[in-house]
Amino acid sequence: MVVGRIASSVIQRQVKYVTPTPLAAVDGVLGQVYAQVLDEMGLVVPPVQLHSPVPDLAAAYWMLMREPMLPTVHVDRAAKEAVATAVAVANICPYCVEMHSVGMYDLATERDAEALAGDRIDDLADPRLRTLAAWARQPGHTGPVPFDEQARAELVGVVVGMHYLTRMVNVFLSSFLLPPRLGPSGRRRFKQGASRVLRPTLRDPRAPGRAVELLPPAELPADAAWAQASPSVAAATARSFAAFEAAGRQALTPAVREVVLGRLESWHGEETGLSRAWCERLVQPLPEPEQAAARLALLTAFASYQVDADVVAEFRRHHPGDAALVQAASWASYTAARRVGSRHLPIPDPVRS
Numbered sequence: 013m014v015v016g017r018i019a020s021s022v023i024q025r026q027v028k029y030v031t032p033t034p035l036a037a038v039d040g041v042l043g044q045v046y047a048q049v050l051d052e053m054g055l056v057v058p059p060v061q062l063h064s065p066v067p068d069l070a071a072a073y074w075m076l077m078r079e080p081m082l083p084t085v086h087v088d089r090a091a092k093e094a095v096a097t098a099v100a101v102a103n104i105c106p107y108c109v110e111m112h113s114v115g116m117y118d119l120a121t122e123r124d125a126e127a128l129a130g131d132r133i134d135d136l137a138d139p140r141l142r143t144l145a146a147w148a149r150q151p152g153h154t155g156p157v158p159f160d161e162q163a164r165a166e167l168v169g170v171v172v173g174m175h176y177l178t179r180m181v182n183v184f185l186s187s188f189l190l191p192p193r194l195g196p197s198g199r200r201r202f203k204q205g206a207s208r209v210l211r212p213t214l215r216d217p218r219a220p221g222r223a224v225e226l227l228p229p230a231e232l233p234a235d236a237a238w239a240q241a242s243p244s245v246a247a248a249t250a251r252s253f254a255a256f257e258a259a260g261r262q263a264l265t266p267a268v269r270e271v272v273l274g275r276l277e278s279w280h281g282e283e284t285g286l287s288r289a290w291c292e293r294l295v296q297p298l299p300e301p302e303q304a305a306a307r308l309a310l311l312t313a314f315a316s317y318q319v320d321a322d323v324v325a326e327f328r329r330h331h332p333g334d335a336a337l338v339q340a341a342s343w344a345s346y347t348a349a350r351r352v353g354s355r356h357l358p359i360p361d362p363v364r365s
């Protein structure tokens with residue numbers, strides 16, 4: 013516990029724009045989240061800490077990631093980490109690429125881990141991981157999926173969780189997990205050592221459903237039917253989605269949310285490029301306070317790596333406080349992730365239809 017507190021204190025300094033709640037000050041739902049994460053991950057990781065100004069969102073993030081990723085009911089952890097790394101590459105999240113490719117050092121091979129991290133999916137020696145990573149790398153994928161129905165909830169759940177996580181990490185955490193001054197060989201040695209330390213976290217069995225009771229029951233939306241085959245993933249998805257929706261209603265006006273949702277209707281996973289002109293065109297008709305909120309939400313949803321201190325400062329000028337910032341960014345991240353997940357609904361059973 014003492015080691016976990018020290019490590020979490022150091023990690024806390026990686027979080028930007030908000031002040032994480034320290035371990036010594038937590039109680040209630042946030043205390044339960046911290047306790048579960050500390051028990052299963054060995055420390056309270058930065059993605060959990062950045063959500064701590066809004067305890068329900070910390071719980072929503074944790075269950076959205078934990079339930080598909082950690083229990084290996086129908087899909088092994090190597091497959092899930094390959095999928096997670098591919099999504100991180102697609103969303104230009106160096107921190108997440110490093111975090112998940114470290115796991116691949118232990119679960120697969122160094123060669124395949126580095127091929128994933130370097131966006132060289134065709135170079136993966138393992139054909140199963142190569143196929144799954146290629147599928148996950150395409151946010152706009154709508155064709156046949158390379159897995160059976162039993163695996164759908166876990167694998168699509170990892171994709172949805174990672175599309176949420178990468179956006180939040182790009183906004184609130186530093187760009188790199190590993191020391192940026194390390195050269196290529198130093199980085200590989202660091203990953204090798206870190207993967208050995210993480211081996212229990214990567215390989216120890218995890219029971220499904222542990223995080224679900226952190227939030228109240230909710231109905232699974234029709235566009236999240238990809239989760240329905242797994243009771244724990246379905247419950248986590250429904251409850252976390254409800255929390256993200258509540259956060260959006262609290263932090264963002266209907267007009268701002270409509271701008272983001274309208275843009276999502278025509279989005280098929282394509283990148284926006286370096287220009288923000290598309291964003292400025294969409295926010296221009298809104299009043300100034302809503303422009304700041306819409307700009308933050310749009311960039312978070314579609315180009316999270318472009319959210320910078322100026323975007324955050326302008327949002328805070330009209331919407332002060334850590335909670336509002338986390339709520340707005342989490343809703344935007346969730347709406348994009350939900351849209352990606354909706355492209356992977358199960359095929360209707362012709363006998364039942």
